[in-house]
Amino acid sequence: MDTLDTIVNKALSRRNFLAGAGAVAATATLAGCSNGNVTTPTTTSNGLYTDADVLNFALNLEYLEAEFYLRAATGSGLQASDTTAGSASPYQTVGSVTVGYAAQVPVTATSPSNQQQILNEIAYEEQQHVRFLRSALGTAAIPRPAIDLSFFGPLAVAAGIYTSAQAAFNPFASFDAFLIGAFIFEDVGVTAYSGAAPLISAAGVTAGYLTAAAGILAVEAYHAGYIRTSITGRGITNGSNTYIAIANQVAALRATLTVGNSAAPSSTGSVETNLVLPTSTVTPSAIVAADPTNAVGFARTVNQVHHIVYGSPTVGVKSGGFFPSGTNSIFATTTA
Amino acid sequence: MANQETQLVDDILIRGRRKLLTMGATSLAGMVLGAALPETAHAATTYTDNDILNFALNLEYLEANFYYQAAFGTTIDVANAASTAAGAPLITLNQTVGTKGAVTGGSKVPFTTVTVGSYAVETAVEEGKHVRILQTALGSLAVAQPAINISASVGGAWPTLATAAGVAGGATFSPYASDANFLVGAYVFEDVGVTAYHGAASLITSSSNLATAAGILAVEAYHAGLIRTTISYLDPANASGYLTITGQISALRAKLALAALLGVSGGTYDANPDDFGLASVNVSLAGGASVSSTRITDADATNVIAFSRNTTQVLNIVTGGGAVNVAGTATVSPATGVFFPAGLNGLFK
Numbered sequence: 001m002d003t004l005d006t007i008v009n010k011a012l013s014r015r016n017f018l019a020g021a022g023a024v025a026a027t028a029t030l031a032g033c034s035n036g037n038v039t040t041p042t043t044t045s046n047g048l049y050t051d052a053d054v055l056n057f058a059l060n061l062e063y064l065e066a067e068f069y070l071r072a073a074t075g076s077g078l079q080a081s082d083t084t085a086g087s088a089s090p091y092q093t094v095g096s097v098t099v100g101y102a103a104q105v106p107v108t109a110t111s112p113s114n115q116q117q118i119l120n121e122i123a124y125e126e127q128q129h130v131r132f133l134r135s136a137l138g139t140a141a142i143p144r145p146a147i148d149l150s151f152f153g154p155l156a157v158a159a160g161i162y163t164s165a166q167a168a169f170n171p172f173a174s175f176d177a178f179l180i181g182a183f184i185f186e187d188v189g190v191t192a193y194s195g196a197a198p199l200i201s202a203a204g205v206t207a208g209y210l211t212a213a214a215g216i217l218a219v220e221a222y223h224a225g226y227i228r229t230s231i232t233g234r235g236i237t238n239g240s241n242t243y244i245a246i247a248n249q250v251a252a253l254r255a256t257l258t259v260g261n262s263a264a265p266s267s268t269g270s271v272e273t274n275l276v277l278p279t280s281t282v283t284p285s286a287i288v289a290a291d292p293t294n295a296v297g298f299a300r301t302v303n304q305v306h307h308i309v310y311g312s313p314t315v316g317v318k319s320g321g322f323f324p325s326g327t328n329s330i331f332a333t334t335t336a
Numbered sequence: 337m338a339n340q341e342t343q344l345v346d347d348i349l350i351r352g353r354r355k356l357l358t359m360g361a362t363s364l365a366g367m368v369l370g371a372a373l374p375e376t377a378h379a380a381t382t383y384t385d386n387d388i389l390n391f392a393l394n395l396e397y398l399e400a401n402f403y404y405q406a407a408f409g410t411t412i413d414v415a416n417a418a419s420t421a422a423g424a425p426l427i428t429l430n431q432t433v434g435t436k437g438a439v440t441g442g443s444k445v446p447f448t449t450v451t452v453g454s455y456a457v458e459t460a461v462e463e464g465k466h467v468r469i470l471q472t473a474l475g476s477l478a479v480a481q482p483a484i485n486i487s488a489s490v491g492g493a494w495p496t497l498a499t500a501a502g503v504a505g506g507a508t509f510s511p512y513a514s515d516a517n518f519l520v521g522a523y524v525f526e527d528v529g530v531t532a533y534h535g536a537a538s539l540i541t542s543s544s545n546l547a548t549a550a551g552i553l554a555v556e557a558y559h560a561g562l563i564r565t566t567i568s569y570l571d572p573a574n575a576s577g578y579l580t581i582t583g584q585i586s587a588l589r590a591k592l593a594l595a596a597l598l599g600v601s602g603g604t605y606d607a608n609p610d611d612f613g614l615a616s617v618n619v620s621l622a623g624g625a626s627v628s629s630t631r632i633t634d635a636d637a638t639n640v641i642a643f644s645r646n647t648t649q650v651l652n653i654v655t656g657g658g659a660v661n662v663a664g665t666a667t668v669s670p671a672t673g674v675f676f677p678a679g680l681n682g683l684f685k
Contacts, residue, residue, distance in 0.1 A: 070622055079622040114572040117616055120629040124619040125640040132639040194550045198543045205538060214537040214550060215641030218530050218557040222633040222642070225561020229455075233569060236450050281453025284422055288462055288558040290551065295465035297554030299547060 051204035052140040053330050054196050056089075057302050058213070059133040060327040061192060063144045064309065065185050066126040067097050071149070072171070072178055073116070073123035075104035078144065082130055085143035091328040094143040098324070100150025101170045105178045115175055122182070122223060129216060136212065142328035151321045152181055155311055159253040161246050176243050179231050183247045186224035187289050187298075188254065188308055191271060193217035194299035221297070228287045232275055241277045248274045257313050258304040271298035302331040310334065383683055385545045388536050390433075390479045390682035391647055392552070393470040395532060397481045398654065398675050399525050400427070400467045403460035405442025405486060406511065406518055407453075412464055413481075418444075422457050425464040429481050431471070434681025436480035441487025441494075443512045452515040455566065459522070459559055466552060473548070479681035486675065488512055493674045497524065497656060501588040503581050516570060520581055522563045527611065527634045528589065528653055529556035531645040557642065564632045568614055583613030586634070589653050593645055596652035599660035599667045610636075610643040647684040655679075 067077045077097055085092045107115055134141040153168030161180075162169050171181025193213055200210045228247075235244045251272040258271070273289040290297045300308075307313055311321035317334045319326035326332040400412045408418040412427040419426070429436065447453030471478045485493040488510030498506030511521025533553035540546045564582075571578040590609035612634055618626040635642045645653075648667055652659035656674035659667055670679035679685050 074621050074624065076622060082622075112569060112572065114568065114630055117628050117630040118568075118632070120619060120621065120627050121632060123621055124629055125633055125635070127621065128638065128640040132641065190554050194547070194554060197537070197550050198546055211534065211538045211644055212639075212641055214534050214553060215635070215644065217550060218534055218553055218642035219633050219635050219640055221554040221557030222561040222564070222635075225558040226565045226632050228558075229562045229565040230569075233451050233566070236454075278450050278454030281447040281450055282418065282421065282457060283454055284458040284461060285451075285454040287455065287458060287562045288555050290462065290555050290558075293465070294469040295462035295555055296469065296548055296551035297558070299551065 049199070049330055051201055051207070051209050052137055054199050054204075055133055055137055055209065055213075056140070056142045057327070057329045057331055058193065058196060058216070059130065059137065059142055060145055060323070060329055061185075061189060061305070061309070062126060062129045062133060064147055064322055065189065066123070066130045067144075067147050068149060068171070068181065068185065069119070069123040069126050071099060071103035072105045072181075073119035078127065078130065082127070082134065083144035086134075086137060086139040086141035088139035089142050089328075091142045091145075095146030095325060097144075097146075098148040098150055100148075100153070100168070101172050103172050105172050105175055108174060111175050118226075119178075122226075125219060125223070129219070132212075132216075136209075145323055145328045146325040148322055148324045151311065152184070155184065155250075155253070155321070158311065159246075159249040161249050176231075176234065179227055179234075180243060180246055180250065182223075182227045183231065184250055184254075186220060186227050187251075187272070188300070188305060189220035190217060190224050190289070191298045191300035192302070192305045193220055194297060195301050195305070199302075224289065225287060228275060228289070232277070232285050232287060235275075235277050244275045244277050251275075254308050257307045257311065258300065271300060271304075302329075303335050306331060306334050383539070385540050385542050386474055386477050387683040388539050388549075389470055389474055389545065390477070391650075391680070391684040392533065392536065392549075393467065393474065393479055394482060394676070394680040394682060395529060395650070395654070396463060396466045396470060398484055398486070399529065400460070400463040401439050401484055402442065402486050402511075402521065402525065403456060403463050405439075406445045406521070407456040407460040409444030411439045411442070412467060419460075422461055424461045425468045427464060427467050427471070431478045431480040433477060434479045434482065435678065437483025437678055439481075440483075440485045440677075441489060441492050443488075445512050445515070445518045447515055447518075449515050452518060452566065455562055456518060456522075459562075462555060462559070466555070469548070473545075482676055482681045483678040484675060485677050493656075494521065496674055497588075500656060501581075501584040503584055504577070516567075516576070516578060519563055519567050519570070520578070520585070522559075523567065523582055524585055526556060526560035526563050527586070527643075528645075528650060530560050530634070531593075531610070531643045532647075532650045534642055534644040535646050535650070560634065561632060564614060564634070568630055568632060574615070579614045581613075583615050586611040586613040592652045592657055593649040595657065595660045595664055596646075596649040596667065598664055599648070599652075610645070612637075651680070651684070 070077050083094050105119060152171045156162045156169030157164050171177050193216055197210060197213050231243050231247050235241060251274060255272050273286055276286045278285045309322045310317055315334055315336045318332055404410055404412050408416055410416045410419055413429045415426045488494045494511055495507050495509055498509035503509055511517050533549055533556055537549055540549055567578050574580060590611040593610055612631055614631055616628050617631055619629045620626055648659055651671045654675050655671040658673035659671035661668050670685040672679045
């Protein structure tokens with residue numbers, strides 16, 4: 001089915017994606033991850049990763065999001081049966097979750113009336129993404145990696161939101177704090193799926209992986225739209241720029257962690273759109289995160305996403321940040 | 337991957353392709369004769385990436401004109417002080433592919449809340465940019481803007497659609513009357529944009545086009561999230577009935593989408609709706625007891641993957657049923673009605 005330029009386009013996209021990723025590529029080849037889904041033999045890069053590797057990369061992120069959102073809604077995380085390893089996965093150890101705070105976002109005087117319902121929705125939807133990906137991957141599903149939600153504290157310090165002398169930033173402390181915590185994840189989720197979609201093989205497209213990934217991408221963007229709308233709307237209601245400014249500090253940190261890496265999606269390397277506080281009915285908001293010229297959403301490579309979730313701009317890092325033992329992924333080591 | 341949801345999606349895509357294959361030779365011949373197409377190397381298929389992008393361009397013409405009228409009181413090809421101040425692109429409409437039409441109806445919304453007004457301005461600018469990038473990407477192959485009806489007058493698209501959805505007072509419904517009504521109007525479009533780009537993603541062959549489509553899909557879903565979140569905050573317990581209205585609109589869209597599938601297949605398919613309003617639902621978290629949840633995200637309840645629609649389904653929605661015959665047994669092309677009184681331009685119509 002593939003026409004020549006389709007194959008060339010795919011090869012080009014993979015080559016860009018893998019630029020400077022020699023170490024990872026070698027690891028992947030040794031891992032022998034060829035489950036038959038990648039079937040375009042005319043390109044040499046096909047042996048580097050499989051569709052299962054791409055979906056498992058996404059599953060790492062969904063585990064992280066689900067553990068965060070479930071705790072925000074209920075105080076506890078995924079049920080054990082949603083965290084286990086598939087029998088064929090090279091990763092067999094279920095990681096533990098470090099929380100570091102009293103989880104579950106309290107209802108306060110400034111809470112929206114439907115706060116708990118909103119928390120329940122996002123928690124449910126990320127939980128179901130975990131279940132969907134695990135089901136789609138079957139025996140290849142990775143187990144939950146070790147997750148450290150207390151990394152929100154150092155991250156907030158790195159972003160300049162808090163000083164290390166203050167009490168650590170707690171994303172469960174209030175609804176506003178929760179929105180900031182969610183903001184850290186959601187735009188990243190959107191860009192991660194955008195970046196991963198073109199990695200899926202032609203056979204994977206036929207198998208429905210691409211449309212599933214695109215559908216999850218849309219849901220992540222619904223969530224991101226929700227989070228950014230809420231932060232902006234509460235700012236307008238309160239006449240306060242406080243949380244908008246904090247969110248923008250987070251965005252600036254994300255940009256710092258990935259600027260300078262290869263395959264930056266825009267010429268400046270920034271894939272962030274700062275929130276603004278609209279002052280009248282005729283000044284635009286900035287809910288959508290997209291490039292300012294064409295209003296097309298951003299993409300990040302798997303490598304750029306790893307820099308962010310590890311909280312490190314350094315090349316060759318295998319773990320850190322939200323993933324103290326690394327992601328369970330062939331893409332786990334950061335590259336340039 | 338033999339799970340139910342993806343199976344359904346696959347079926348939808350397959351049916352979409354079958355529809356294309358049975359479209360008849362005339363439109364295909366017209367397309368091939370139209371011009372030297374840079375991306376028609378995919379000769380084995382019955383459509384090119386450009387056809388898919390042109391289908392999207394028709395929808396963006398519609399969305400952009402609606403938002404430009406609501407936010408600025410003008411159409412996309414006529415600048416005024418408001419559109420200029422906001423930095424909205426001025427769109428050139430000199431395309432010659434298809435039949436160029438005029439925009440009927442629309443007026444500036446007298447926004448009273450900063451929240452909704454600023455959202456309208458942002459969305460208008462972004463939809464204008466989508467028109468521009470698709471026109472640019474397609475170059476001389478870009479379709480002309482078709483005739484578009486976004487009128488709230490008697491017999492106009494909005495009262496017709498609101499009446500069909502069963503909205504109370506639908507015969508006089510205007511999305512330009514108030515902040516809340518504007519949100520309802522935007523609600524009509526945004527989730528449809530998500531499903532249309534989602535459906536198109538798997539049909540695209542070039543990875544650069546796929547990246548663009550995925551990026552626009554994301555933006556449409558940001559918009560949809562914005563609109564649904566704002567309505568949810570505006571009327572969280574349905575005291576003003578807006579959650580009911582969203583349910584009515586979603587039900588109409590699901591009905592029209594299903595009718596398009598039946599028109600293609602001639603048989604029963606799936607009674608489950610592919611669209612949900614904002615009424616709360618019950619969910620189970622980590623195996624716990626059922627708890628109440630909002631429904632900001634428009635997605636299937638089990639896998640929480642956004643819905644996908646093929647071009648015939650989208651056509652049937654934006655033409656208010658014009659893509660399926662009265663008996664509901666066959667598709668009609670070109671589809672006309674509601675927002676597109678003379679149909680769309682391009683291969684998919």
